[in-house]
Amino acid sequence: MVIPSTVLLILLLCSSHTLAADADVLLALKLRFHHPGPSLSSWDETDSASLCLTWAGIECSPAGRVVSLLLTDMNLHGTVSFLLLSRLDRLVNLSLAGNGFSGEFGSLTNLPRLRSLDLSNNQLTGDLAWIDPSSFPELEVFDAYDNNFTGSLPSGLLGLTKLRYLSLGGNYFWGKIPPSLGGLVKLEYLSLDGNDLSGRIPAELGNLTRLRVIYLGQYNAYEGNIPDEFGNLTGLVHLDLSSCGLEGNIPKTLGRLAKLHTLYLHINSLSGAVPGELGNLTNLVSLDLSINSLTGEIPPEFVNLTKLRLLNMFMNRLHGSIPDFVAGFPNLEALALWRNNFTGTMPRGLGSNGRLRELDLSTNKLTGTIPSELCLSDRLQILILLNNFLFGPIPESLGTCNSLVKVRLGQNYLNGSIPTSLIYLPHLNLLELQNNLLSGVLMESMNNESLKPVALQELNLENNKISGMLPDSISNFSCLQILIARGNQFSGPIPVSIGEVRQLARLDLSENAFNGEIPQEIGNCYNLNHMDISQNNLSGPIPGTISKLHFLNYLNLSGNHLTRIIPEAIGTVQSLTTADFSYNNLSGRIPDSGLFVILNTSSFMGNPELCGHLLNRSCHLGGPKTVSxxxxxxxxxxxxxxxxxxxxxxxxxxxxxxxxxxxxxxLGRWKMTAFQKIDFSVNDVLECVKDGNEIGRGGAGVVFHGQTPCSTEIAIKKLLVLGWNRNYRSFRGEIETLGRIRHRNIVRLMAFCSNGEMNLLIFEYMKNGSLGEALSGKKGRFLGWNTRYRIAIEAARGLSYLHHDCSPMIVHRDVKSSNILLNSSNEAHIADFGLAKFMSDGGASESMSVIAGSYGYIAPEYAYTLKVDEKTDVYSFGVVLLELLTGRRPVGEFGMGVDIVQWTRIATNGLRENVGCILDPKLTNVPKDEAMRLYFIATMCVQENRIERPAMREVEQMLSEQHRNSPESHTSSSSSTTFR
CATH class of the missing domain: 1.20.5 (Single alpha-helices involved in coiled-coils or other helix-helix interfaces)
Known part of the structure; x- marks a missing residue:
């Protein structure tokens, strides 16, 4: 006879404390887990006598009682009865970490011997107010990292006087850090990062002199500065106060932390000079002071930091020269000082330590030459020196640096020729040399390397003095997506082998001296989106094979000597919105269909032999009859x-x-998988799936609104067969991953229903509809500036979670205003994961078979390479920010072929100060600084070059920083601080 679980629980609560009782408790726990699978297959109710010998995760005492329950990373789901756990009253170690447990954390009591409690990396909810020091007098380790706990920091923790390890990071705790936390003097590890804490960091934390590691940053928003008392934490090895709104100077007292290995103070509002006392931190390995408002020079005392591997001070206001002693750091691997005001030359001998991997000194005022030792031991991967005043040749040694992945040397005064093998390096995927004084020719690769595929994806040679022919070995650039050679002195024919560069998306060979005919093989570059070969000496006919370029958006053939007719087939390229055939020797009738209907006269001027209605020139009499x-x-x-x-x-x-x-x-029977506690059945869901309840329809399915018998409002998405159903096993895995997501700015997946052929996703219902409806529909008047800015921050947080906190990383692929839903409080939630991609291989870009997404939001490189990564979402989010600013839809309001990105650039002339020209006329009292900042962030997100776009974590941080630092009241009518 099977005993119901409720009856079993009552019997357990009344049972005696024996090993058999412990076994019954464990079996009752197992019943509450969803699909425990092989992880707990050894928990056999027919062999409970072997509990201490064979049951997974169980350790027993010599007296025969369970003392350790270790279920770490067993892929378990469901809820946990903490009332049951309390019956294991001899427990010393309890770990539920790294699973998918959900639901509200119950009351765990009466475990007088418990020393370690690990609940980390689950989706547990509720607060921790139940913690009673008398129930855990021996507790030394409490880890609740990365859950969904809320409320203020639990006061009960303050009585756990033996606590050595406390981690509450990655939750949603709010309020201030209690000064009494400084009474836990045995603490060695403290993590409060990634919450919503505010107020000042209490000076009393300086009493925790045994601390070795402290994390207080990430998403918290403190007031004031770093307490001087932190200088008393002389045992610290790791100090992380990044991304939490700190102001004021860096305390000189931090120089006392002689054991410090890592100091992270980046992404704050710290000001003043970098204290020389930090030079006393002779054990420091990682120092990150980036993205602050620090001034002055790099202190000479830093000469003592000889153990540094990472030194980041970018995006500050530092000046002076970069000290030569930096080049002498024997272990230095990464040096990033970009976007400051450094002058002088690069440190002599930089890279001679043979360990340098990443170097970014861009956007400063550096002069002199590039050191030849940068890649002494073939380890340098990233070299970014753009936007300086560097001169002289590119060191030949870079042409043999096989480790290079990214090189950006544009906007300098470099001269001489490009090292012979540089563009043929085996791992190099980005090479930017634009706007220099480089000359010479592009050589064919040497030593039979011309037979090898080349890894290069982007090559920018714009505005130099490079001459000669484009090498035939261009055919080996099988990964090349962007080739820009505009404004050089190239000559000779465009090589026929260009047609073998099948991944090519952007080709700009304009303003050179290329001659001969345009090769027919250009039609084999199927992914080509942008083609500009204007201002050359090209002749012959326009190849009709251009009509095979189905992704082509921009075509410029002007300023050449092209002859004969314009192929009518070019007008059938549906993606083509801009074309220029002007100033050639073309003749015949201009086609009057497809693309040619929307072009204006300027696209054809300078061709006296062309005729047609557009030019108001009649063609020969036989022509029209033949055509008709x-x-x-x-x-x-x-x-x-x-x-x-x-x-x-x-x-x-x-x-x-x-x-x-x-x-x-x-059809089989319907099955439901619940990802949280629900109060409805499959039949209740099916009752809601009918035409009268339809509220939305998209590429991934149809959405219905329903109400359960218990009055719970839900949204049901009926998935189409394509896409989500492509591979059922993979599909179920992805659904379960989405079901485990618990983030306040992501629409929660409550359950999944399937009958083998039809799949239904059940989400929480968002009462106020989508952001797109609110901005462009009748609800637009309800969204004032403060609400819009808050929505931007909340949506950024949701996407940042998907990109940076989910494993595997989730790329949404269809970020748009209609997929950002608003609840009754207009709080933003990312929705509709119908096109989401779960990224493998560390988040490397992956190729799709077709374009997915929505017109107006699709990143340029995605449209013509079909490769997707997190930067495609960043571009789409930038479009959403422009919608929030303007109140306009992405396309359809700006004329043929113009979208919101192009329109805002033209209207503002690319200047954030002109953002008032594009603001939604419904908005009033808009703070200038916030509007300019929001526009600036949007323009960063919609950069054509995906590499120049920030990560979503950086976007979220920039938005949050601006909002915290803005005036508290946005109701002022002063014209000096607001628009309108």
């Missing part, structure tokens, strides 16, 4: 095909209907 006759024949042929097609469609529809009816007879 052909058109008539085409019409008849198309009509016959259409009629035949209709018959075939009717026959197919009958077959599909019969097949569907037979298939319905074979």
């Amino acid at each position: 006759h052909r058109t008539n024949l085409k019409f008849r042929f198309i009509f016959m095909l259409a009629m035949s097609g209709c018959v075939l469609i009717l026959v197919a529809a009958v077959i599909v209907k019969v097949t569907h009816l037979r298939r319905n007879d074979r």
